[in-house]
Amino acid sequence: MHKIWLILQREFLNRVQKKSFLIATILVPLIFPAVIGVMVYIAMEQEKSAEIATVSVLDESGLMSLEGNKKFNFVAVSGNLEQAKAAFNQSKQFALLYVPPFELAKPEGMVLYTKENPSIRKIGDLEDVIENRVEDLKLEKFNIDKETIKSLKTSVSLKTVNLKESGEEKDSNTGMFYILGFALGVLIYMFVLIYGMQIMLGVIEEKTSKIVEVIVSSVKPFQLMMGKILGIASVGLLQFTIWVVLIGVLSSATLNLFGVNMPQQQAMEQVMQQVDNPEAQAAVKENNKIFELLKSASEIPFTFIVFNFAFYFLGGYLLYGALFAAVGSAVDSQQEAQQFTFPITLPLIIAYFGLFMFILNDPHSTASFWFSIIPFTSPVAMVGRLGYDPPLWQLLLSQALLIGGFILTTWIAGRIYRVGILMHGTKVNYKVLAKWFMMKS
């Protein structure tokens, strides 16, 4: 144990002391909000500064008297199409709209001439304007009042409540759990892949630099493997913790800066206070959607999710990490490793797709059940289901199987590793791996 601890420490320090670690750890939480901020800013600026596009309208139907709006300015032109085209070519206008005579029931034959390829969005906006005009004409024709139409429009939003057997009611917000499940599942997927690769590269480095023979004359190969896997795991956990703290602090700070002083908990408290205050209830109802979302956030069982997330985070990492270590031990270079890394990452990728196709859409389906039980997919899948209250027995079964799973992969990997790290220049295929695995110690 003492030696595993020494190796763990060394692996941890080697990585944490690197500049790249420091940069990644500090920059990533800065970059994400910065990129989003910049994008939002650009979009807003564009919206503001967008020029009003002038469109010439050659209306042969006599129906298309279009009103200008924020985006378009319409100029009626006369004459035939050829003349209009020629005039348009001379002008700096955005487009020429040609409207032939048409039937209201079948508004067809309109053509938009432009000098450059217009964006889909702009076309869509223009189509909206025309559609509205045609609709208005239809209303007029059938003698329907606009106000009547407006009053017909209805919007319903369902409030979802989980009714427990105990009769206890619990608000649920599927939207919030969807986002949460998505984020956690993807996080585990990325963590396992990135840090699994790190293990593999570390093992390959030890093998190619030939240090491994010196090390295994001092420690058992299994100790070396476990020390490395656990050392890198602690790097990942540290990095993850720093990210969470930094992103939390930064986003609160940013929101405060923009005057939105209601991040997470503060928001919850304020909303709660408002609920107690009957006068405010009316106002709260106005913002029903936001209220629901915030309120449901307050009802996420945080300790439950954090504990289970940490479990699957580590369990998944250990399960796959051992396999990555075995691959690293078997090959002499990164290129050679590719043939083996694909089959390892495949179940992980399947789990990732399963997360989107089954788990988030229907967390209690049969597919979701199997995805969240099988150890190779459960870290991604079960984490996606956490918010949806998976039955306790499924959760426990999944966790027991995951523990069994990583003990199994570690055992298999250990057997391949002890032989592989001492082999150089062997052409390795699955048969060879099987032989190494069977070799008695």
Add this chain to the structure above:
Amino acid sequence: MTALTATGVTKRYTNHLALDQVSLEVPEKSIYGLLGPNGAGKTTLIRIINQIIDADAGEITLFSERLNPKHIGTIGYLPEERGLYKKLKVGEQLLYLAQLKGLTRAEALEKLKVWFTKFEIKDWWNKKVEDLSKGMAQKVQFVSTVLHEPKLIILDEPFSGFDPINAQLITQEILELRDKGSTIIFSTHRMETVEALCDHIALINRSHKILEGPKKQIKDAYKTNTFVVDHRGDISLPADKYDLLEQHQLEDALWQSTIRIRGEQRPNELILDLVNQTELHSFIEKIPTMSEIFISLVKEDPTQQ
């Protein structure tokens, strides 16, 4: 007292036998040469002694104790394929390796100071290994091998890659370590090293030990009663008593002949026979070099082919 005894050590890989019933006895405080052509099984044996792999059969005792994990700290191993962590600083690296061998950090630091002063490499402490030259890295590796003051030091081709100055330095260190009480096992096929350093020798060929013993004894056993003679003027020796193996002219009338005595005659009789015919300038017994013994044994090995 023997430092290491191997009895009937056998190791089989899937499609070949790497070691077949190999037994050795390495006397304490000796420099023991483990010789053999490539692929003979030397590295396998060394790995078994280092407990990197296990033997299928046979037993190894180290200082009268059956080989066990506690022995890791009593062995220092320099593998043929040298390697260090390239990105790690020299000092950190040596501290780490020493701790894996069971030293505490403080002990390791204490001992490292001595070696860094001795090798005059104090300013390397904070250098990364990748910034060192090959020779420098070899020195660092040597320090890591002997830092924990192992009672048994196993060196696999220790001089490959060393320039003559560093080789000289390491040779001195090896002799010094022996004088301080360490036992050294050398694995090599460089015969000049064997001639110069080893006092005991074992020859392994095709998974078998085919020769073992003190160097002096082995050489005596392989003497062929052959003498190299410098003389002025012709000689004609009775063919029933002597074989003239080779003769060539050194200068003017000075000749050198290689003569083997057939039968039981003493060298003195040859001298008598010679002085009667010619002017004798030198008379030296031709002792076989390790290289000659090695080659002849490997070629004559009945398990060959």
